[in-house]
Amino acid sequence: MIATLRPGRERRFFGFVPLAWRNLLANKPRLLRSSGGIGFAVLLMLMQLGFERAFFNASLEVIRLLDGDILLQRASKYRFATKDPFPGRDLEAARAVPGVASAWPLYAAWHELFWRNPADGENFLVRVFAFDPDHPVLSLPELDANLKDLRDLDTAIVDRRARRFLGMDPPPPAAELNGSKIKIIGSFAFGPDFENDGTVVIGDRTFAKLLPNPLGGPLDVELGVIKLASGSNPIAVKQAITAAVPTDLAVLTKAQLLELERKFQADVSSAGPIFAMGTLVGFVVGMLISYQIIYTDLAEQQPQYATMKAMGYRTRYLVQVVLEQAILSALAGWIPAWLVSILLFRIVGAVALLPLHMTMELAFISLLLTLFMCLISAILAVRRVISTDPAEVF
Amino acid sequence: MRFALAWRILTYDKGRTALAVAGVFLAIVLVFVQLGFFIAVPQGGMLLYDRTRFDLLIASTSYEYQVQPGEFPLSRLDRAKTAPEVALAAPLYFGSAKWRSGEDGKAPDVFVIGLDPRDRIFASADINLQLSVLDRTNTVLVDSMTRSMFGPLTTGRTVEIDDDKVKIGGNYVLGTGFMGLGVILVSAQNFVHLFPYRQLDQINLGLIQLKPGVDPDHAAASLRALLGGDTRIFTRPELETHETAYWTTRTSVGLLFGSGLIISFIVGVMVVYQILATQVSRQLPQFATLKAVGYGDRFLNGTVIIMALLIVLAGFFPALAAALGVYAVIREETLLPVEMSGTRIAAVFVATLAMAAASALLSMSSLRRADPADLFG
Structure with a gap:
């Protein structure tokens, strides 16, 4: 060869x-x-x-759940999981801006509400989100079926994937939030993060009863969840909202809010x-x-x-x-x-x-x-x- | 003889042995670091307790952990003061407020500790000396580890907390632990001024200092009898057990660093095994010869075990030195009390020996292939 x-x-x-x-x-x-x-x-x-x-x-998961294009929050809010609410009338001002289809409030509490596990009677801090059941702002399909019942006072939907010591899986028929009896009308699967052990969703009226505005009057809003009318120019509408609300509020796209949170987590942890x-x-x-x-x-x-x-x-x-x-x-x-x-x-x-x-x-x-x-x-x-x-x- | 043979095999190919030692070194450093975090996180949660002087802690029965302690009436503490064993009973008030003078217009949450400035509760004499500043109205002391997003922490700066203007009276060095991104000390009077909905007669924790020579367990028992059922009393060891259990079982810390610990151990075993198995298969004719001249399996296995031990020991001590360096960096970055302890060194050393044993056992199977008859195949 x-x-x-x-x-x-x-x-x-x-x-x-x-x-x-x-x-x-x-x-x-x-x-x-x-x-x-x-x-x-x-x-x-x-x-x-x-x-x-x-x-x-x-x-970041919870921010992804927000059912809106543009979000309104206090400019001083440095991370999502901190209470820094603003007056509801500012959200109404945003709602009046042409091109805005809807603008509804999210109320939240991270460090104020204690859940009493009915199985062992122990109290644990939980993260609570609230909204008007006729205008839900979280896109969790499992919530939708229960929205009608959420209109009743003292009702709640709980997180089946919360840490087990909270006793939310299977959801108990009733429990307590800050000593107040709460009827559990349904559940969803979400999960804890490194600071929150579990999540409870309640209606705005129940929230107002549990945590009334310390100054009296209507509830302050944690986050305004805004949807744009189809065909409107997002940049122009965002600018118009910024002009319509006080300067101590920040108008953010969802991507911007996610970025803000990501940056905070990377900086401090x-x-x-x-x-x-x-x-x-x-x-x-x-x-x-x-x-x-x-x-x-x-x-x-x-x-x-x-x-x-x-x-x-x-x-x-x-x-x-x-x-x-x-x-x-x-x-x-x-x-x-x-x-x-x-x-x-x-x-x-x-x-x-x-x-x-x-x-x-x-x-x-x-x-x-x-x-x-x-x-x-x-x-x-x-x-x-x-x-x-x-x-x-x- | 076994040792001599193992030594010869390892020194015959120095480059390869160096590689093995480097791999084991890294695996052991990783074990140390994961273990360091595993222990540092609960210790971070213990920071305030570790750096204050007290023998017993009185808390509400709804006490969860330091940052979520619940409330109980000040009168319980006053009653504890009447016990003959008690030298000092100091109340602590905890609250969270908005620091409205942060960078970029942000308002980070600040953890507020209210105390009586006359109570010398801190282990550091420096902090105790500074406490008298707190008697002035609306004056606070700021922990020097407070994050940069709070803006400058210079003495004399006026900042807004919630709706109040307060003056920074100085900085102290304690560490923020898991209390928050920023921590300040205020007097009890200024505390209730900052938090109008809080009253002086509802406190979060009571620190008890006992008279010299009093046995803490004994004093705890008599205080429990004195105070009745609506409070909880911890001795220092009980408190440490409680807080450690909280951080390792209630949060993801245990699982996170626990699984890291297991994986780094397995990586160590794999590295040593790789090296041993290659050495064994390369020296297979020699091992077979030894067998042919009458050395038994026990001798050959013993040689492999000694090789494994030599490799891991050579990796262990440099790894210990490197881990000390890494711990120093973590301490500096986080002010967490990550310290090397005798038990930790012993625990990692035992794990290292287990690494050697596991990898030696795994590579013995290749040794069994040493057949004298193959030599003339």
């Missing part, structure tokens, strides 16, 4: 010999070991990334750096493991590589095989880790009541990190192939 001048090119014309693939499968126990090692590093990264996102998402560090450690450990694996493979296959070199295969082709093999190892580690993490997210999410979701973004980021980690270690290990001297093999 006469060797072609540049055998590396041959495969493009005469069928593809999946050398990297065969190398990977050559030693099954080793494949198992390497995908186990890389997989655990990936799992560590996925868990840390998942926790970080759950942490931020848990506090140490969750970001904690989880970033865990991810980094996963990455470095993964790199060490994959370097170890690729290096050993290369050491074992050195005679084969030397033979190929002697046959005239170019270094470039050999390096390419090594990199292909690294990518395959990365996938062999990533795929099982990704599947296990879906399961773990389910279990941990259900136990800790955290919004741990495997998103496309998370899958993509972790895959990218895994490929990156394996390719770096392959590049570090590949020097061994480059230095292969065919003469040494014999």
